Every structure is written in structure tokens, then in C-alpha cells.
Amino acid sequence: MTDTRSLFAPARLGDVEIQNRIAMAPMTRNRSPGAVPNDLNALYYGQRGTAGLVITEGTTPDAGGRGYIDIPGLYNAAQVAGWRRVTDAVHAKGGRIFVQLMHTGRISHPDFLDGGSPVAPSAVAAAGAIVTRDGQKPHPVPRALAAEEIPVVIATYGRAARLAIEAGFDGVEIHGANGYLPSQFLSTNANLRTDDWGGSVENRARFLLGAVDAAAKAIGAGRVGLRVSPGSTFNDVADTDPEATLTHIATALRGQGLAYLHLVGGAYTYDAAGIARRLFDGPLMLNGGYDRARAEADIAAGRADIISFGSSFLANPDLPERLRTGAALNTPDTATFYGGDARGYTDYPVLVAAAA
Numbered sequence: 001m002t003d004t005r006s007l008f009a010p011a012r013l014g015d016v017e018i019q020n021r022i023a024m025a026p027m028t029r030n031r032s033p034g035a036v037p038n039d040l041n042a043l044y045y046g047q048r049g050t051a052g053l054v055i056t057e058g059t060t061p062d063a064g065g066r067g068y069i070d071i072p073g074l075y076n077a078a079q080v081a082g083w084r085r086v087t088d089a090v091h092a093k094g095g096r097i098f099v100q101l102m103h104t105g106r107i108s109h110p111d112f113l114d115g116g117s118p119v120a121p122s123a124v125a126a127a128g129a130i131v132t133r134d135g136q137k138p139h140p141v142p143r144a145l146a147a148e149e150i151p152v153v154i155a156t157y158g159r160a161a162r163l164a165i166e167a168g169f170d171g172v173e174i175h176g177a178n179g180y181l182p183s184q185f186l187s188t189n190a191n192l193r194t195d196d197w198g199g200s201v202e203n204r205a206r207f208l209l210g211a212v213d214a215a216a217k218a219i220g221a222g223r224v225g226l227r228v229s230p231g232s233t234f235n236d237v238a239d240t241d242p243e244a245t246l247t248h249i250a251t252a253l254r255g256q257g258l259a260y261l262h263l264v265g266g267a268y269t270y271d272a273a274g275i276a277r278r279l280f281d282g283p284l285m286l287n288g289g290y291d292r293a294r295a296e297a298d299i300a301a302g303r304a305d306i307i308s309f310g311s312s313f314l315a316n317p318d319l320p321e322r323l324r325t326g327a328a329l330n331t332p333d334t335a336t337f338y339g340g341d342a343r344g345y346t347d348y349p350v351l352v353a354a355a356a
């Protein structure tokens with residue numbers, strides 16, 4: 001990290017140099033039919049390559065972790081080739097790009113798994129429904145992973161990390177947030193296991209920390225980031241003591257040289273950002289409803305090293321330039337967030353250059 005505490009100053013995240021402290025937050029866009037990234041996806045990400053760091057949408061590290069319509073994967077050669085076009089487009093703008101590895105666990109449906117059951121720590125269905133090609137369907141009761149299967153699933157994060165480097169990514173972000181598989185393991189309502197993978201916070205965090213470790217062993221810790229949201233109830237997870245969970249995770253990751261820890265934005269019932277800052281010794285990324293003033297204040301105060309922007313980056317391909325100049329922002333069109341074509345994806349206008 002440089003000492004220059006400005007949103008627009010370069011910085012270092014583990015092994016990766018970034019041109020500014022503005023990140024594009026991971027956002028699922030459901031526009032990769034066949035789970036293979038395509039030229040439209042490359043155009044979209046390339047348009048946003050003036051970010052210091054682009055984090056891709058949640059991407060399946062293994063066929064068993066599929067969920068949602070037309071989300072991309074990273075477990076076969078066609079996907080590596082597709083992602084290569086994306087990473088080249090971002091690098092051409094000077095940006096760095098990490099792929100977010102998202103195993104959906106119980107937030108899936110047999111429709112996405114060739115009729116198979118989603119897997120999870122325990123056979124507990126999430127409340128609510130998932131959008132399938134045939135409309136909304138209730139979340140099914142998942143199949144509880146057998147203890148001997150768990151290391152096999154963890155190993156898929158290492159394999160996907162190696163494929164990420166092959167595809168030209170600068171690193172990977174493990175999705176440990178928002179009620180997907182690692183977050184299901186962390187939770188006290190989705191994880192009812194009584195073996196080494198459930199019960200105490202050490203046991204509930206074993207899957208997540210194992211996934212981070214698998215990726216770090218594969219490509220080096222300095223190219224691995226982690227996203228968490230302890231206390232968030234998104235996708236029907238619960239945690240009776242989220243502060244203890246974050247304390248354990250941040251402490252366990254000390255001294256490992258990770259690229260960053262990324263906290264999902266939101267209303268926590270405890271000082272999540274402060275705990276992460278105090279206990280984790282690497283770069284900290286904060287997120288959630290940031291505008292320029294708040295982002296600059298948090299960087300200047302040393303509360304964060306980098307800020308990720310979600311919907312505002314979705315709607316403003318040139319967000320760093322707009323923040324730098326104080327220009328007005330385009331408004332995100334929520335109707336085109338999840339699926340569709342170029343509309344609401346690659347057609348948001350950029351600032352018109354001032355006449356020479």
C-alpha cells in the first residue's frame with residue numbers, strides 16, 4: 001500500500017498493483033448462456049476497466065455449484081477462453097481483474113444441476129424461492145455433504161484459481177458472503193452439523209478458510225481476496241454471534257499476505273468495519289452505498305484501503321472519471337439488472353469529452 005490516502009492514488013493489494021482505490025463490486029448479470037463468457041461480457045467489463053480493480057460477477061468454480069440462469073463458470077476450457085477475452089479487455093484499460101468464485105450451495109435448484117440436488121452443510125432448505133427458466137420455484141431441501149466430500153468441494157476452489165490465472169485474471173475473490181455455500185457453513189441455522197464442520201465458530205469457519213487456503217496454495221495468497229458478510233441474513237442465513245465469526249475469520253487470516261478482505265455493505269448490528277480493520281493486517285475493502293465524499297473520507301481516515309461500488313458502477317462505465325470530476329451519475333435501471341441483452345448492460349452513456 002502506498003501512503004497516499006486518496007481514492008485516486010495507486011495502491012497495492014497483495015501481489016497486485018492497482019491504478020486507483022475504486023473497485024467494481026461483484027454483480028451477477030445473467031448474460032452468459034451456456035455458462036461461458038462471451039464478447040458482450042468482454043465489452044461490458046472492458047468499458048469498466050478504468051477501475052483500480054474489477055471483481056467479476058459470482059462465477060461457479062465447479063459444475064456442482066451451479067445456480068441461477070446464465071451465470072458464468074470457471075471449470076472448463078471454453079470458459080477459460082471466454083474469460084481470456086474479458087481479462088484482455090480490462091487490462092487494455094489499465095484495470096486489474098479478479099474473478100469472484102461463488103458456489104451457490106443450497107441457493108440452487110435441480111433445474112440448474114441436470115436434475116441433481118443442490119449440496120449444503122445440512123439438509124435445511126432456505127426460505128423463499130429461486131427464479132428458474134420456468135418461473136419462481138421454492139428453494140429445495142439440499143443434500144447434506146458427507147464429511148469425506150467436503151475436502152473435494154474445497155479443492156475445486158484451488159482448481160478454479162489455477163484456471164483463473166490461465167484465463168488472465170490477476171487473482172480470485174472467494175465469495176464467503178450472502179448465504180452461498182461458504183456462508184451456509186458459517187451460519188448457525190443452515191449448518192446443523194455435529195462433526196468437524198459444524199458447531200463451534202472454528203468448525204463453521206473451516207470450510208471458508210479451507211477454500212481461501214486452497215486458492216492461496218494454488219496461486220499465492222497475494223492473489224486471493226475474500227468477501228464476507230457476517231450477520232447478514234441475505235438468502236436466509238443466520239448467525240447467533242456474527243461478531244465472534246468475523247473476529248475469528250479476521251484473526252485466522254492475519255499474517256497470510258492475502259490480497260484483501262472485502263466486507264459487504266449493509267447495516268451490521270456491530271462495528272464490522274472496525275473489527276476487520278483492527279484484526280486483519282492486509283488491505284480492507286468496504287462497500288455499500290458509497291458516493292465520492294464518503295469514499296474519500298473513509299480512505300483518508302484509514303478506515304479502508306479501497307472502496308467497491310456496485311450499482312453505480314453498473315450504470316456508469318466511466319465511474320472513476322465521474323467521481324474525479326464530480327460529474328452527475330447515470331441512474332441504474334433495475335429492470336435490466338438480471339438478464340437480457342445489451343440494453344441496461346453495455347449501453348449506459350459515458351461522459352462526452354469536453355470540446356478541445
Ligand SMILES: Cc1cc2nc3c(=O)[nH]c(=O)nc-3n(C[C@H](O)[C@H](O)[C@H](O)COP(=O)(O)O)c2cc1C
Pocket residue numbers: 025026027028029057058100175177178227264265287288289290308309310311312337338
Ligand atoms: C445486480 C446486482 C448483482 C449482484 N451480484 C452479486 C454477486 O454476484 N456477488 C456478490 O458478492 N454481490 C453481488 N451483489 C452485491 C454488490 O456486490 C454490492 O455489495 C451491493 O450492490 C451494494 O453496493 P452498492 O451500494 O455500491 O450498490 C450484487 C448487486 C447487484 C446490484
